[in-house]
Amino acid sequence: MPDNAATAAARLSSAPMMDWTDRHCRFFHRQMTSQTLLYSEMVTAPAILHGDRDRLLAYHPAEHPVALQLGGSDPADLAKATRIAAGYGYDEVNLNVGCPSDRVQSGLFGAVLMERPALVAACVAAMIDASPVEVTVKCRIGVDDQNPEQVLPDFLRQVSAAGVTRFSIHARKAWLQGLSPKENRDIPPLDYALVHRMKAEFPHLHLSVNGGIATLDEVEAHLAAGMDGAMIGRAAYHTPADVLLDADQRVFGAAHPPKTAHQVAEAMLPYIEAHLAAGGKLNQITRHMLGLFAGRPGARHWKRILSQEAHKPGAGPEVVARALAAVGQFAA
Template identity: 60%
Template sequence: MKSAEQSLSAPVSRYAVAPMLDWTDRHCRFFHRIMSRRVRLYTEMVTTGAILFGEKARFLDFSAAEHPIAMQLGGSDPTDLAKTARICADWGYDEINLNVGCPSDRVQNGRFGACLMREPALVGECVAAMKAVVDVPVTVKCRIGVDDQDTEEALDALTRTVIAAGVDALVVHARKAWLSGLSPKENRDIPPLDYARVHRLKQTYPALPITINGGLATLEAAEAAIASSIDGPALDGAMIGRAAYQNPEILLGIDALTTGETAPVADGFEAVEAFLPYIEMQLQQGVRLHQMTRHLLGLFPGKRGSRLFRRHLSTEAIKHGAGIDVLRTAISFVSDEELPVEPQVLDKIS
């Protein structure tokens, strides 16, 4: 499954779309790739157990068009992570990323995710085990700390350990995670952002590629977050999460920022047209229309007819036997005329 596109593999890309549970599946990633050749795409977090003992193709298959693509793993057993990383690398993934940031109860019960911020030595063992068996970059996505941890001490301790283990890059969500008292959704918004802490980390470890994540709603905000706010080096990249899902057209500006290239498509309308052959192929393979069109609901905010577009897809695409005509009808409701943006509509899919 490896392809020439893997020559794009590197420890970090200037821009990436964050791994998001229930959202960044292979259909979402294919659609996002249509709008940017250069953005790095991440899978949803997949546990080591799912890959080692489950149906591998279900969790691992992807289109060659998705490169560069990273697999995010959830786990804390070095042996299992090494076995799983080897499977993922052989499957064709360009990067293996370890989740040290998810705050959900289910993840904590499995002793992985953000709770691993308390066990930097174990994280180091996990990274070293994966590095020993794969040639692709091994990276870590973490928080700046959890609960009552001192973020200076906690983040430095984790970073020192994973550098010693050979980590290729670090992605830092610039918030603490509160493992007691806040839901996963609240953990995305309530703990305050601390971009300066990530810049201090880069100042301390200038040779380590560091990507910043958290609260980046526009490319302008992402560029500002990358630039150094203190006397030191700039960060190496930015990872966009919900903004890429709530308004996918944000991805259209990435290629120009990174390489000066024009986007592969001009706008959301062209992106949908380019997505149609993929949808038709998936429908023939038994995939339900809604499984693909649910990733389009963030398109066209502020355009006349966008509400009808979302309503039609939400009600008709879920029906048994729904076909490509449902999407074509939904698109026909939308015009280029701009209306005031309705942020409350975006909230519904956050």
Template identity: 60%
Template sequence: MPYPAHRFSVAPMMEWTDRHCRVFHRLLTRRALLYTEMVTAQAVIHGPRERLLGFSQSEHPVALQLGGSEPKALAEAARIAADWGYDEINLNCGCPSDRVQDGRFGACLMAEPALVADCVAAMKAAVEVPVTVKCRIGIDDQDPEAALDALVEAVAAAGTDAVWVHARKAWLKGLSPKENRTIPPLDYDRVRRLKARRPDLFIGINGGIADLDTAEALAAELDGVMLGRAAYQNPGLLAAVDRRFYGAEADTDVFAAVEDFLAYAEARLGEGVPLQAMTRHILGLFAGRPGARRWRQILTVESHKPGAGTEVIRAALAALSARGEGEFVAGDGVAA
């Protein structure tokens, strides 16, 4: 099946893009592709599937990111995920953490394009939904020209539907995962050259994209853009995505989105989910608006208290309204 026109996506981020985060992001953008946190293939096969894979139907289109390097296990995990209803299966070839390296997956797979191709081929044979790859431009002392081409050629031959490229190297020796998100220099031109070389393949770009103006400019040259920290820390910018990338007539009303999230939170509270597990994802919503600090403060302090309910969110909204002046434009402000 042809890969959909996912011009905008929110990156998979460990400990951030859980099901509560994704529901909130979906309330802000109806069209963007959302990704789960990375889940290992072995966890999918042997672990608690409802906790690891469960998601709301409102999240579609939603992709599961898998970690692993065993073709048979990845194929089984992909089949399970497709049966759960995921719209895409993505293979992580970009995470630089020590734990991921120890498991022989993530960015270290940049050094083994033939193995990655075997993994992709096995997953493609197991499912009908798109199978994609997210990678870096290279690792350690690799030449990004040769390394990225080698990986992309291998996975394209194996049938991958898309490649999302974080336009930095990953230094597996000497930099922490946090440092790997900022210290290696961005090289958007390398991704542009890849697209020029492979006009037939969906090439999306990720890394350091902090605002929608930059995202739009990159989307004009490539097939898709993926925002990570900026979308999480300043989710208000997602309210303009459907208009700017998909032709919607207007931005999403962020206050209406909060009201809808209140209903979601109320339902989850009834299932025993603590309020803080949900409010942590909405702290940056009003970045750039007068009263945003008070909004964050109320949510941060009050959500942790025993028995905290949705009245905390309403109190934060009231404080915001009392402090706010003038018109608020969704997506104004910068990521924290």
């Protein structure tokens, strides 16, 4: 099993989420945890080959350890995209075999690839040949009428034979027919027990469990049950302070004290100033910060000020400072 920064960090990871885990979100999350592995949004191989690479792949050095998630099903294209991404210094390249959206299905990548383990094996083999860093896979336990008890171990067997030693497994089926992507995140039942059995069946693989995990208590329970890692999605976005502020201490054994939510907000101000100076807009960053004080005194004031003010022309870091002051007054 590779011993590298991404593997060590994968004890806890923040899931790749389309339209959410962009570079500004990841920088924000990094202010709360120095060790958790952060994933990019899924970027398709054709987009990298033919699009604006800097816009798609650039990130702040502080984001490390950071992983790039790729979408695609053509081994040659994925190898080329992996080679290009290597120049940006990601700590890991991950292949998406879990996204259930119609757009992804029509492009023959994402969860539909659970039906084609041999193709996935060919894809990752090509990516591994092109990559200086570890290539991993994020998958489901199956799709549609597949029997996960049979499909998942066969998938892990075939894909690991191609050289992948680390998988993140969303413990739900994806229903490609009849459910929307949003419904696929909630309606198919979770089967954590199956994922745990996969760890027992494949002890040489590094397996992280994903799906429905919302607290560090749940993360610790999965780790105690023998999983190598846990991946949190929506909870890390909507209630980031609850999930990430104590992660270094509770999951990684760090001795330093956690930051407060106030300190995190203040730490974002220089980053915001630099983004604005480069021609960016305030709400491109603050839209990811709305949940920072979720469940804490003053949360409604924080969210209201950012929501109403950050999109206005000329809005700057003073909006965040004003929102933070409102939180402080309310809390007092």
